[in-house]
Amino acid sequence: MIYINQSGYLTDGTKRAVILDPADKFDVLDSNGKSVFSGSVNYFGFDECSGDEVYTADFSEFAEEGSFTLRTDGGNVSESFTIGSDVYDKLFDDISKAFYYLRCGCGLDEKHAGVYKHGKCHHTKAVLWEDNSVEIEASGGWHDAGDYGRYVTAGATALAHLLYGYVLFPKAFEKQNLNIPESGNGVPDMLSECRYELEWLLKMQRADGGVYHKLTTKGHAAFVMPDDDKGQLYALPVSSMATADFAAVCALAYRVYQKFDSTFAGKLLEAAERAEKWLEANPEFLFDNPKECTTGGYGEWNDEDNRFWAYAELFATTGNKTYHDKMKSALKKNFPITHLGYASVGGLGALAYMTCGRAECENPLVEKFRKAYADEAEMLAALTQESGYGAAMSEKHYFWGSNMNLMKHGMIFAIATACCQKDYTAYAQKQLDVLMGINALGISYVTGNGYYRCNYPHLRPSSADGIEECIPGMVIGGPNKNPVEPTARQFISDGTPPMKSYVDREEFYSLNEITIYWNSPAVFTTAFLLK
Ligand code: 9MR
Numbered sequence: 427m428i429y430i431n432q433s434g435y436l437t438d439g440t441k442r443a444v445i446l447d448p449a450d451k452f453d454v455l456d457s458n459g460k461s462v463f464s465g466s467v468n469y470f471g472f473d474e475c476s477g478d479e480v481y482t483a484d485f486s487e488f489a490e491e492g493s494f495t496l497r498t499d500g501g502n503v504s505e506s507f508t509i510g511s512d513v514y515d516k517l518f519d520d521i522s523k524a525f526y527y528l529r530c531g532c533g534l535d536e537k538h539a540g541v542y543k544h545g546k547c548h549h550t551k552a553v554l555w556e557d558n559s560v561e562i563e564a565s566g567g568w569h570d571a572g573d574y575g576r577y578v579t580a581g582a583t584a585l586a587h588l589l590y591g592y593v594l595f596p597k598a599f600e601k602q603n604l605n606i607p608e609s610g611n612g613v614p615d616m617l618s619e620c621r622y623e624l625e626w627l628l629k630m631q632r633a634d635g636g637v638y639h640k641l642t643t644k645g646h647a648a649f650v651m652p653d654d655d656k657g658q659l660y661a662l663p664v665s666s667m668a669t670a671d672f673a674a675v676c677a678l679a680y681r682v683y684q685k686f687d688s689t690f691a692g693k694l695l696e697a698a699e700r701a702e703k704w705l706e707a708n709p710e711f712l713f714d715n716p717k718e719c720t721t722g723g724y725g726e727w728n729d730e731d732n733r734f735w736a737y738a739e740l741f742a743t744t745g746n747k748t749y750h751d752k753m754k755s756a757l758k759k760n761f762p763i764t765h766l767g768y769a770s771v772g773g774l775g776a777l778a779y780m781t782c783g784r785a786e787c788e789n790p791l792v793e794k795f796r797k798a799y800a801d802e803a804e805m806l807a808a809l810t811q812e813s814g815y816g817a818a819m820s821e822k823h824y825f826w827g828s829n830m831n832l833m834k835h836g837m838i839f840a841i842a843t844a845c846c847q848k849d850y851t852a853y854a855q856k857q858l859d860v861l862m863g864i865n866a867l868g869i870s871y872v873t874g875n876g877y878y879r880c881n882y883p884h885l886r887p888s889s890a891d892g893i894e895e896c897i898p899g900m901v902i903g904g905p906n907k908n909p910v911e912p913t914a915r916q917f918i919s920d921g922t923p924p925m926k927s928y929v930d931r932e933e934f935y936s937l938n939e940i941t942i943y944w945n946s947p948a949v950f951t952t953a954f955l956l957k
């Protein structure tokens with residue numbers, strides 16, 4: 427068996443394959459079966475996370491474009507793969523367009539959604555959980571995941587990944603045409619898509635600046651199309667994490683949208699500063715997810731990192747000394763400063779500070795953040811080398827949504843390359859390789875991409891639409907060594923290595939769901955590789 431990146435390899439990029447049977451030599455064959463490159467197979471040995479004995483082939487030096495296969499002298503032949511500068515264009519567009527398919531409060535029309543069209547969903551008013559007599563209009567945004575809930579901290583995290591992807595690697599986004607309703611309006615499509623979520627976020631804010639934690643029905647809907655989910659919508663109580671993440675992402679979005687639409691940008695900054703006032707007036711950690719509401723909790727244990735992120739973005743946007751002081755004082759709390767969400771967001775604050783380029787930034791602090799990212803990248807690079815599959819993952823990373831970890835590690839390599847003067851491109855590439863098929867199951871974890879791909883995610887519309895091929899571009903949660911569904915043990919026996927603890931079946935949300943903040947780090951990492 428030979429595992430390859432099923433989306434292909436960039437012409438000048440790192441190119442590798444994993445082989446499971448003994449071999450000494452390999453050839454790259456062109457479409458006529460002629461050998462165009464040969465190399466030695468490396469014996470890696472036992473790979474912990476998969477339990478596999480692994481051999482690898484590195485053909486990075488081979489930089490011809492076209493369609494090829496890889497053959498070993500051990501008798502294995504790979505599926506065919508493409509080498510070219512545009513091999514990730516479809517993947518990048520699909521994982522970016524996934525957000526359009528998750529739009530809520532509108533219908534998806536045939537022109538943009540094709541067979542995945544549906545009627546207008548979740549457009550009725552919500553009532554406050556605490557006082558059902560108060561109605562609010564908060565339609566819009568993206569469905570979070572396989573469920574139809576909309577959660578502020580999750581949305582803010584996904585937005586931050588996408589917006590920072592644009593800030594750091596704008597070229598990748600500038601040429602995109604996602605065929606969404608806003609395409610051709612002069613704004614990069616990914617930013618139009620993000621604006622759809624931001625407009626919803628703005629509706630989640632109360633007049634006093636506080637932000638409702640989530641907007642969902644009382645429990646998850648049945649597996650019906652979004653427009654058939656007619657349950658009463660509730661706005662759940664304001665939380666300090668939601669308010670802080672809201673302030674942060676609105677302040678960040680101000681910097682991004684100012685040049686496209688200064689009125690919209692102004693609204694975002696006003697909202698961010700109003701949220702900050704609420705944070706000031708409410709210094710305590712505040713979160714209440716009533717247990718009668720059984721949709722996603724998105725609980726956290728503290729909000730110090732969230733507040734830090736908010737002040738860092740507000741400072742980056744305004745240069746205001748008060749925000750700088752508050753940011754520094756929040757930083758005293760000692761949370762991780764390279765974590766990129768959804769729950770732990772200190773790394774996003776550090777990113778704001780490192781990349782804003784303000785004269786008011788203090789050098790030792792910039793250096794502290796750079797060093798933290800550089801150290802993290804070194805640690806992950808070491809993990810990558812210890813993995814036969816090239817995954818910057820150890821056993822502890824294989825929990826619910828492990829592909830988020832994989833892609834966030836891709837983000838760390840990208841950020842360290844952009845900010846810390848060392849090139850980790852090859853490491854980031856390897857994380858994408860793992861996602862796209864160089865993994866212990868040889869499967870592509872992105873729907874609609876790859877010859878052997880996930881197709882039955884825990885995703886309501888994909889189940890209810892009766893269409894065999896899943897909506898494309900959805901990044902699957904992936905292997906989880908502790909699936910929460912007892913019946914998963916019928917498919918994954920006890921003792922299965924973490925990288926193999928996965929099954930492509932709709933009922934297993936802790937293995938096979940999708941969510942916006944699993945797609946967003948994949949968009950970021952791919953944008954970096956395409957830069
Ligand atoms: O992604 C979340 C994962 O880290 C948690 O372990 C899990 C249980 O709390 O919840 C996941 O988030 C889900 C959310 O609660 C509801 N929408 C779908 C999300 C992805 O499964």
Ligand code: ZN
Pocket residue numbers: 529530531547548569574652
């Ligand atoms: Zn909806």
